[in-house]
Amino acid sequence: MATPANPAGDGARATLAQVAARAGVSASTASLAFSGAGPVADETRERVLAAARELDYGGPDPRARSLRTGRSGIIAVVMEDRIRVAFRDPMVVTLLDGIADEIGTAGYSLLLLTDSLERAEGGLRDAPMDAALLLGCSTDLDPAVRVLSQRQVPLIGVEAEPRPGMHLVDIDNRDGMRAGAEHLHDLGHRRVAVITLPMDREHTRGPLTAEWAESSVAYTGLERLKGVRDVFPDAPAVVAAGSLIEEGLVAARALLDAHSDLTAIIGQSDLLALGAIQAAEERGLTVPDDLSVLGFDGARIDGLSRHRLTTVVQPSVEKGRAAARLALAALAGEQVESVAFTTELRLGDTTAPPRER
Amino acid sequence: MATPANPAGDGARATLAQVAARAGVSASTASLAFSGAGPVADETRERVLAAARELDYGGPDPRARSLRTGRSGIIAVVMEDRIRVAFRDPMVVTLLDGIADEIGTAGYSLLLLTDSLERAEGGLRDAPMDAALLLGCSTDLDPAVRVLSQRQVPLIGVEAEPRPGMHLVDIDNRDGMRAGAEHLHDLGHRRVAVITLPMDREHTRGPLTAEWAESSVAYTGLERLKGVRDVFPDAPAVVAAGSLIEEGLVAARALLDAHSDLTAIIGQSDLLALGAIQAAEERGLTVPDDLSVLGFDGARIDGLSRHRLTTVVQPSVEKGRAAARLALAALAGEQVESVAFTTELRLGDTTAPPRER
DNA sequence: ACCGCCAATCGAATCGATTCGACAGGCGAA
DNA sequence: TTCGCCTGTCGAATCGATTCGATTGGCGGT
Structure with a gap:
């Protein structure tokens, strides 16, 4: 048992052919015994499996199998x-x-x-x-x-x-975000800003430029932006470098600095929104009384905040x-x-x- | 360009052999042209690559390659x-x-x-x-x-x-945890409890039993436990069902209920420790004045807590x-x-x- | 008693590459 | 001039399985 009888010496893994030989059957039959495809007598299957055990053969090689079948799993x-x-x-x-x-x-x-x-x-x-x-x-x-x-x-x-x-x-990124924006509009908000997901491959931070807004690389972010702009056509936006709380924090600070009259911030993700809440609290603003914050995703985030974020939930x-x-x-x-x-x-x-x- | 000339009709991916044939070289040479192993004349390589382009051949099939080389990458x-x-x-x-x-x-x-x-x-x-x-x-x-x-x-x-x-x-799970425990001991703590990582495959919650403490399935958790017990041999322990904040919360509640005189809780992970902090705050206990909390890991966790957790940092x-x-x-x-x-x-x-x- | 069928098995082809050894030709060194 | 070497190329073996078609023997039906 310690050193399985291996015809090729040890170190080399046994092959199906060796197992078949030892069991006194052809390779095709041995293959059938392992895969279960095709009819094999119980007694034969047993013999094959026993031979496999003796040679410490762990089953067909995935590489060979995948070449033959064309599937790698x-x-x-x-x-x-x-x-x-x-x-x-x-x-x-x-x-x-x-x-x-x-x-x-x-x-x-x-x-x-x-x-x-x-x-x-x-x-x-x-x-x-x-x-x-x-x-x-x-x-x-x-x-x-x-x-x-x-x-x-x-x-x-x-x-x-x-x-x-x-x-x-x-x-429905756009529709969902629009529904969220409409909710803010219904509440009476008019001065609303957005923190967007990254807009380019380099994940550059900064105010959203027209160039970015027309680019096509950032599908999700752009769709969600459209949803907001359907309701608030002039909403200023800042691009974050990732969907992260810290990024939301940084972006929200920039927004609050640039637009002192904001009454609501929309994060394109829940993490960004949570960052916005942190930024608000940092300045002594109360959420939602001084600033409303809306997220997107519906992530369940471990007791991260004392708030239950209003958000657009996706499955x-x-x-x-x-x-x-x-x-x-x-x-x-x-x-x-x-x-x-x-x-x-x-x-x-x-x-x-x-x-x- | 739209429909690459494919001898086998379309749908079927070209093979290296087909590419070689089209380039007027042998399959071996074509292989060398792709892999770069072995000497190939520049002009030949170009011809091969051109043929590949014409047939829309994307390079050697990983399955075949891995069978031959024995490596799958x-x-x-x-x-x-x-x-x-x-x-x-x-x-x-x-x-x-x-x-x-x-x-x-x-x-x-x-x-x-x-x-x-x-x-x-x-x-x-x-x-x-x-x-x-x-x-x-x-x-x-x-x-x-x-x-x-x-x-x-x-x-x-x-x-x-x-x-x-x-x-x-x-x-050095044990040494590290012991150092943490010693820190608590030096501060004057004597009644210390532990929240451990899961101890069995089923991730059962509950007070640590002797049986678990002797089992060998939960290597990391047991090592860290030994580190604590090196300093506090009788420290009570509760097993969590996972390294999660909620689990820490649940376990810490149980500990605080069962041992009203605890002055410190050690979490075997930072998340468990954070849960313990939440449990403490939930009961109006101040951390660290009423209860000290020690973690393990040194995870950087997004602004999750107002505290900077004292913890055993691992790389x-x-x-x-x-x-x-x-x-x-x-x-x-x-x-x-x-x-x-x-x-x-x-x-x-x-x-x-x-x-x- | 014969035919046909099904279960069980086998042989051989195949999947698509890599790689080893052989070979042809060109070049420099002795 | 000749020998050896290096470069570039090719043929054939190989990796380890799966699978198709063929073969054999036993069995039930008529």
Whole structure:
């Protein structure tokens, strides 16, 4: 038992052929015994499994199997940020959870990739995968799309700008944000500002310029911005460098400095909104009496604030599941249709009528 | 350009052989032209690349390549929890970040696996991987270890109990925790309780029993517990169901109920400690005057608390990097030695001498 | 008694690359 | 001039499985 009898000496893993030989059957039969496809006599199967045990054979080599079958059992998730950054966003985490859950039960595993193509090797270009999910939450995925579609990998975009050959999972960013803005408008707010998600690949901070507002790289951020501007056409906006509390804080400070008469701030994500609340409190402003704050996402964030944020809730786990299901459907050769979810405004205690001045 | 000339009709991806044929060279030469290994005349390479472009060939198939070379370019990370749970722990995220960074620059990608072996297919058993990192933060990894070592995959354990054939990256959990406990002792504390990490696979909550304290599945939690008990041999302990703020809150409530004379609570992670702070505040206790709280990890947690937690800091990103480097070294056939990091006590404002009673 | 069918097994082709050894030709050194 | 070496290219073997079609033997139906 200590040293399994290995014809090739030890160190080398046994092959199916060796197992078959030892069991006195052909490789084809041994393969059937392992995979369960095709009829095999119980007694034969037992003999094969016994031989495998004796040789310490752990089952067919995934590499060979995947060459032959054309399937690797891997679904890739392509993100733009490095892990440390991306995973601080609860939306990304819940999305991934939904994805992992769904593909896991289907027998697939999850490969985590970033879309940097600079590296000569590794990554997008030559990782094995059966399908790819692109999390295009903010910036440019075009190069990744090009490489992967050349490799004929089915592509699912999550909140990404529509592209030929890519199926989509989306939410009604614009409508949802508009509903939120209307809520503020109904309360009487007129001087409202926005903190947006990053607008370019470099994640540059700063006031939103017309150039950015016309660019097309930041799909989600732009859609949500449109939603606000549908109600408040002139709302000033500051671009954050990421969906993070600190970024919301920095951006909100800038907004409060530049526009002393603001009565409400809209964060394009809950984390940004929480940063805005911090900025307000920092200056002695009470939320919601002195400043209303609205978020987007509906993230459940650990006792992070004494407030219940008023926010536009999106079904993030479901989004992940749906994306995974689209990928699985594409792999099964089924007709794939894009999916769109709807958001819902959840009232908390961070919005109220503006204080009379 | 729209429809690349594909001899096999479209839909089917071109193969290296087809590209070679079109370029008028042999498959071997075409391979060399792509991989850069071996001498190829510039003019020939150009011809090959041109042919590839014409056929819309995106480079060698990873599956075939990995069968031939025996390398898949994938390093797996095996966690015990589902993503949503695991990724709420900042330590896991930073660890992963370190890992991803290091293996990424080496041209490898990261496969995320959970250690559930229940599923018949997919996952540990047949995902392709060149090495595996086991995050054994708390519970039982034995079955996973068995499967993977049978597959001859180099194994690196991060804070896992030593096992034959597995290299380790560890920190001085016991010493570090002892240093923290000594700090409390020096301040004058005598009645100290602990909130521990999960102690079994099922993540059962409840007071720590002798049975648990002798079990061997929860390596990290037990080591840290020993560190405390080196100083406070009788310190009562409650087991949390996860490294989460809510869990710390629940556990601390139980501790405060059961031991009204406590002057300090030690959380085995920062999140647990933060939960303890919340529990204290909930009862009108002031931290650190009425209750000192000590954490472990040194997580940077977004403005989550008004306190700067006194905690035992571990180099979590470095731990990830080190684990990744061990894996890469093992793949390079180098001699691999286990690595141990040391922790450092960082004083914040959550510990103080106990209030006189 | 014969035919057809099904279960069980096997042989051989195949998936798409990499790589080793061989070979041809050109060049410099002795 | 000749020998050896280096460069560029090719053919063939190989990685380890899966799978298709063929083969064999046993069995029930008529």
